[in-house]
Amino acid sequence: MTIKGFNKLKKELKKLKIFKRPQIINAISEARKLGDLKENAEYHAAREEQSFCESRIRCIEVKLSQAQVINIKKILYRNLVIFGSTITVLQICTDNVFTYTIVGDDEANFKKKSISIYSPLARGLIGKKRGDKVEIQTPSGLIKYIIIKIEYI
Template identity: 70%
Template sequence: MFNKIPMTLRGFNKLKSELKKLKYITRPCIVKAIANARQLGDLKENAEYHSAREEQSFCENRICEIENKLLRAQIIDITKIPFKGIVIFGSTVTVLQISTSNIFVYTIVGDDEANYKEFSISIHSPMSRALIGKKKNDIIKVNTPTGYIKYIIKKIEYI
């Protein structure tokens, strides 16, 4: 009934770590901040109190969100999948942009793991959608805001 959320083991552990921090470090600090703000007097005009309550709301919502994702997580360990030369979730793919001859290396990961600075791209990104199911030397077209960009797949790794 619930949709599974694909993620790598690294992404799963990262979410677990964030959840632990929120529950055992951030949440108690917020509770203390609320208690301290209550001591300042009238709650109607107490900016510190309202700020702490808002922070508490964000924290609790994030805790619920992470717990939900961890329950629905489908951990995919790419190293345990036999290499068939096809781009799949978790693959690290080297591509050559045809128009510029620039080379890029991307790892296809879950939404929460995506980090463009680390060249980890979401499974739902246009680049990932173009790469999934392709093989070495295939040419892909990626739709971008400035138009289509063509790439050649140079290397596929399951690492």
């Protein structure tokens, strides 16, 4: 996991524990005051939200406790594509240029240009150098890329 991903999870955990959890407890308390709990939709909705929140808290705590945080700036593998590096590639068949950061599964977000280390593209890029041609097998066929730039940010 990158430092950025680790800090994002810590921030979410803090938000859930300090803000969300007390809001839910308050909602359950208010719903109890409305009467019969068997037919109280507000109560059941608040309990369901509490269950989701507690589950998410446990999940984040486990991830944080087992995380191996990698500081890309301290790694000596320069000029190679590695976990955490940001890569700019040229798709040969379309002449389109794409920039991606290789991150862990929890951090991957294609809309934010972060791809999972386990994605076919990342697996094909790992260990390559600037200027290398890479062929990636995708469901739509073989796609060829040239690595234009590798950054460690």
